[in-house]
Structures are given as structure tokens and as C-alpha cells.
Amino acid sequence: MVNNILLLVYRNLVAAIDKSFLIWMVAFPVVYIFIVGYAYSTLIGNREISIGSVSVTYTSFLTSGVIGFNAMNGSSAVAGGIVWNDKRNGMLQQLLVMRFSKVQYIIGNLITIILIGLVSAALIMIIGLPTMYKNANITLWSVPYIIYALASGSVFFGSFTIILSTKIKSSEAHNVISNGLFLFFTFVSSAFYPAQGLPSPLTIAFYLNPLTYIVDISRAGIFSQISAFTNIQVLILGALAATVFVIAIRSMISMKV
């Protein structure tokens, strides 16, 4: 069972990750951190942004947000790609007539999603370190929060894309719907700007978006600003990720082969 799941994870990684995916996964957030970050900093000036009791530069704020954003990006791209391709190109059926079961396929996908989410985030954390090393204050206590936020976020967005991939029939509709939704997820969140001080409808919209929770929790971990509100966000994110994952499992089980 374990061996089969590991084989499926390996297969997912080999089948889904190619050079263009890696370049896109690194280049896209790097543009945000170094180009958008520094360009906006000239507009913002020296004004710092409050996170709990500390104030950080905009580039530090942005980098810590892009870490969560990249976990979303990586996990959703991989999960959607795997399930979409396996469904369209007959590999799901082929795997199931081999020694693999549907349960193993689902667990294999889950592990792949989390793995890719965490690696994507770690990659940005390493690349963006120069922009936030002055403000970052990662402690043993805050590390689990960061990992939890990124892993749960990966599960949420990976599962969300799996649901889209299993339910939507045409690739055109799939592209339009997922691009539209991810535009909302990306920009109606606290990844690029703080949620505080916004008009209330926008604040509500921010907090309807799981990316806000992922970014807020991981940011609280990176700058050691864990509060009671962070813990509430942890619970909400966990519940959301679990719910969406259960729906994703159901849609994968009902996939026709």
C-alpha cells in the first residue's frame, strides 16, 4: 500500500513537473517580489506596514505574502494538471487496471499536492530571503504555523482545482473558470496588500478567500506575531481545507473510467 502510494507520488512528480513548470513556478513570484515589490516601494516610500505589534517594509510584507501565493499556485497547477490529464488522456483508467486502487491514487495526489505546495513556498522563501531577513523572526513555536498554513492551503487549492478538473468537461471552460477564480483568489486577498483599513465590503471579500488565511497565518509565523485571531484563522482554514478535500475525494471517486 505505502509502496504503491510512493510510486504514484513519484509518477505524479515525473509526469507533472517539467522545465517550463519549474521556470513558471519560480519566475512568476520572483517578478512579484523583485519588480512589483520594489516598484510599489517607490510609491509607498518608507512607510512600513503593521503586522501585529511589528512594522515591516512593503517588500518584506509582499515576500511573506507571495510565499502563500506560490503554495496556492504550485499545488493548484499540479493537482489540476494531474487530474485533468489523467482523465483526458486515459492514465487514470490505466493506473486502476494496474496494481493501484482509487484510494491509493487519491492519497498519492494529496501527498503530491502538499509536497509541491511546500516546495513552491520554500523556494520563494529562499529566493525572497534578502528582502525580509531584517524583519523575519521565525521561531520553533512559529514554524508549525507556517507549515500548517502552507500545507492546508495546498490541500485547499489542490482539492479545489481537482473539483474543477473533474466537473468541467471542456478545456476552454476549464481555463476560463479557473483563470477567473484564481484572479479573485490572487488579488482579493492579503497577499499583496493588508486587509486592514479597506472598505468593509472589500474586507469581507478578503476574508471569504482562503488565500487570506494562508497568507495571514504564514505571515504571523514568519514575523512571530501569532495571536488569538491567528488561531481562529487556523481553525477556519483547517475546516475549509477538510471540506473541500472531502468534496474532491467524492468527485475523484465518481470519475468515470
Add this chain to the structure above:
Amino acid sequence: MCKIQKSEYCISVSNLRKRYGKANTYAINDITFDVKYGSVFGFLGPNGAGKTTTVKILTTLLRATSGSIYIFGRQLLKNQSEIKKRVGVVSQNPSFETNLTVERALDLYGILWGLNDKQLRKEKINKILNTFDLESIKSIKNDELSIGQRRRVQVAREFIHEMDLLFLDEPTVGLDPSARRLLLDYIKSQVKSGLTVFFTTHIMEEAEYLCDQIAIMDKGKIIAFDTPSGLKQKYGKGTKTIELTFNDIPNKLLIDHLKNIVNKRQSRKDPNSTNSFIGSNGVHTITITADNVEEIISEVLQLIYKDGLQLENISIIPPSLEEVFLSVVDKNGYSNGREVGVNSS
């Protein structure tokens, strides 16, 4: 089919039924058959007959509504993980890893089948590339291959692992004639080495070339089952064709007389029993199809002799499997507006 001890057969299916959801009819309706070890079992039938549903049940993709399935003498559902390790499947639908080259995809497939020795895997891949003439496309991504090339890769990759039973669900669809022949010959050689093959096809020539036993399925039931020659004997009803070739052009009167002879001796009148045409080699040919050619042949020859025509050649051709198939399926009421799924290419 007789019920003999299960372990004597590679596949043993009894009273298998499959109903989709709340449908009133069964897609598979009480079928029973046994497949011998080291043989090719052909599963023929028109579109929608239930062939692929049967394959899906036998490969555990679908659950049967009722009935029993034994593979290698073991109950399929209870021992599926063990059984599946010794079974290969080439599905009707294409399956491929989009982003990988042919060689990399073969390598990954080998890993998934548990071939952990890199050197052994490489040797097997090289053998497959060579056997199936895939060398020239080994560095091309699956996504960029033609449908036929992809199909070739899909069939070829199944031979990367050791197996005792291979399900081939219309494996030659999309293959050119030389690739098709190459595959069929390779399967034959593997069967000689002990492989058992469960083969579904629409192409009668393939079935005739490859299969030791054939089951013809229609509307979810097996309506005929025998060896190819047994089927011809049973369902060809003795119908044979006399093919006469001449150097001269036969006149229309002779053809009318021949038709009269055939119709006089036949219980069932067939206006197309006698045909005249000029073959691609320019030879004038008359074909006479009848149930009792042995009885009418002397009369036919006398008539030709009287007419003064010089006969170049005469041959008696047994019914083809395609004719048997059409006769069996038509008798089963297939012609009622449904598509005939016979491809004689």
C-alpha cells in the same frame, strides 16, 4: 460451455450480468465462458454489444451486477491485487503521459510495474523500441505523436512487464497495416511462449489470424462460441462460393442460366447469388454463392462446357469469418436500425 474445474482455465466466467444504474436492460446478460491458458480468445461483436463492458469487469474497472469470475483459478474480486500483478491491459481508449517523451514514459511505466533495476529496465525499453519500431520517435513527447504512433506506444509499453494474461481491447485501431501485422505477429510469438490473450476486435481478419477460440457477442449475450473453423462450419451453413475465371467474356444468358441453376437448388432465393465482374487483373470472373456448391458444381461446369467458354480457373472458397459474423448477428435481430460494426479493412 461446460463447467470444469476452475484452475484448468486462465479465465472462467459464469453467469455474468451487468446492469448500469437503474436501467431496465442488462449490458451484459448472463454470459459464461472459459479461456484456456496459452491461447488467444477473441471477443467479437457489433458496437454496443457489451465487449468493452466485459473487459472492464474482468479488469476490475467495473463491478458486475452478478456472476462469478475466476482468473488463474482465483476469485477476481477477492484476489485482485495479486491477480493484477500478472495481467496486462491495453484499453480501447488512448492512455499516455502527455509531457513525457516515449522513452521516458516507457521508463516510468516500468517503474510503476515494479522494475526497479535500472539496467534491466533499460534493456527492456531498448527491446520494446526495437521490436515495435519506435526508435525513431523515442525522443518525441507523447503529446506530439500521431494517433497511430501513440497507439503503438500504448500497446508496446504493456510488454515491459512480465505477465500471464493480456487484455487487448481493439488494440489495432489507428495502426497502419504493417504496424498491425507486426503487433499481431508479436502477440502470436508471445502466445507461443505461454501468454494468454483476451482480444476484442471489429476486424474479422485479425480475429481469424490470431484467435484460437471466438465468442460472438450481441446485445449483452454470447450468441456464438467456437474455434474460427468451427464457427464457419456451424454458422456458415455450408455456404461456399464457387469462383470461376475465364479468358473470354461470359454472355448474360450464361449468367441467367447459372442463376436459375442456383435458385432451383436453393431453398432460399438470393438474387445476388451469382455475380459477374472483371477483376483488377483484367480476368473475367463469375462467383456463385450457394449452400450446396458440391451438388451444383457439375451442372455449372456442364453449362459452361455447352456454352463453349474456356475456363481458366475454378476454386471453391469457404465462408469468411466476416460472413459468419454477419449471418450470426443478423439472425440475432441486429439489423433493426443499429450500426453494423464490422470493419473488413
